[in-house]
Amino acid sequence: MTAPLIVDGLHKRYGDLVALRDMTFSVDPGEIFGFVGSNGAGKSTTMRIILGVLAADAGEVRLGDRPIDLDLRRRIGYMPEERGLYPKMKVGEQLTFLARLHGMSAAEAQDSVQRWTDRLGVGARYDDNVADLSLGNQQRVQLAAALVHDPSVLVLDEPFSGLDPVAVDVMSDVLKEKAAEGIPVIFSSHQLDLVQRLCNRVGIIARGEMRALGTVDDLRARDGITLEITGPRADVAWADALPGVRRVDYGETTRLLIDPEAADDQLILSTALQNGPVHRFATSTPSLTDLFREVVSA
Numbered sequence: 001m002t003a004p005l006i007v008d009g010l011h012k013r014y015g016d017l018v019a020l021r022d023m024t025f026s027v028d029p030g031e032i033f034g035f036v037g038s039n040g041a042g043k044s045t046t047m048r049i050i051l052g053v054l055a056a057d058a059g060e061v062r063l064g065d066r067p068i069d070l071d072l073r074r075r076i077g078y079m080p081e082e083r084g085l086y087p088k089m090k091v092g093e094q095l096t097f098l099a100r101l102h103g104m105s106a107a108e109a110q111d112s113v114q115r116w117t118d119r120l121g122v123g124a125r126y127d128d129n130v131a132d133l134s135l136g137n138q139q140r141v142q143l144a145a146a147l148v149h150d151p152s153v154l155v156l157d158e159p160f161s162g163l164d165p166v167a168v169d170v171m172s173d174v175l176k177e178k179a180a181e182g183i184p185v186i187f188s189s190h191q192l193d194l195v196q197r198l199c200n201r202v203g204i205i206a207r208g209e210m211r212a213l214g215t216v217d218d219l220r221a222r223d224g225i226t227l228e229i230t231g232p233r234a235d236v237a238w239a240d241a242l243p244g245v246r247r248v249d250y251g252e253t254t255r256l257l258i259d260p261e262a263a264d265d266q267l268i269l270s271t272a273l274q275n276g277p278v279h280r281f282a283t284s285t286p287s288l289t290d291l292f293r294e295v296v297s298a
């Protein structure tokens with residue numbers, strides 16, 4: 001069992017650009033945390049600071065109550081966005097070298113490299129140069145590089161980008177397995193369906209700030225409930241003044257964001273009927289993609 005990864009009040013500027021402002025969150029042992037945000041939101045910057053390849057202007061990263069130092073850094077499995085393999089080095093040789101760098105004995109390293117390359121479907125490429133592999137296979141090797149030393153924390157920057165569906169499944173299973181072993185797992189991704197499926201909690205960031213943090217279910221319930229009313233387009237503005245109705249998007253399917261405590265669904269239905277036929281009247285919960293759009297555009 002390891003300790004939680006705590007990201008506490010990170011600030012980072014690149015010249016005049018504020019890349020991170022009070023970035024704070026934590027990832028518990030056994031938890032998969034999805035880190036999402038638009039391009040340039042600050043995900044990679046945060047992950048680089050977690051690993052210590054970039055220094056924050058203020059704030060701290062800890063594993064439990066211990067600030068991340070050189071020693072703890074060696075216990076992190078990291079997949080950088082820019083990837084970091086030596087293209088002219090053989091897959092097996094390179095991974096063994098990395099495992100040895102992290103303190104494994106030659107036998108342990110060899111064993112672990114064999115296990116992970118087999119598991120990730122690149123065992124047969126052991127003696128090939130990394131540069132001769134397809135991009136997807138290079139990414140599998142990159143994940144193996146993050147895993148071979150049996151890390152206590154996993155920090156993966158866009159591990160799913162460019163993977164085929166089978167590799168996505170393998171990668172998903174590996175992340176779930178590592179979390180089940182009791183380590184904190186954090187990954188960034190623009191594939192929100194995957195994030196929604198895999199993560200216990202998510203953090204949505206925009207312009208260097210954490211805008212929403214919680215389980216997908218909590219975040220979905222945060223704003224209220226969406227009511228969908230489908231029928232021929234009625235006169236607009238019929239629902240604006242009803243109690244408990246927070247927002248309405250009129251269209252072929254009219255969507256009302258309602259406060260379940262204050263709204264009266266029967267009143268909404270009867271008012272809708274006074275304004276035209278209703279073919280469908282149902283509640284729906286927003287997807288992570290809907291939430292994301294809402295949060296980053298706020």
Ligand SMILES: Nc1ncnc2c1ncn2[C@@H]1O[C@H](COP(=O)(O)OP(=O)(O)OP(=O)(O)O)[C@@H](O)[C@H]1O
Binds near residue numbers: 038039044045046
């Ligand atoms: N070395 C650097 N020098 C100057 N600005 C930088 C540097 N690295 C990142 N930035 C800027 O900092 C901001 C945050 O970048 P970052 O790479 O952390 O975003 P990201 O969320 O990972 O984006 P993406 O999803 O596109 O990978 C961006 O505006 C980016 O242009």
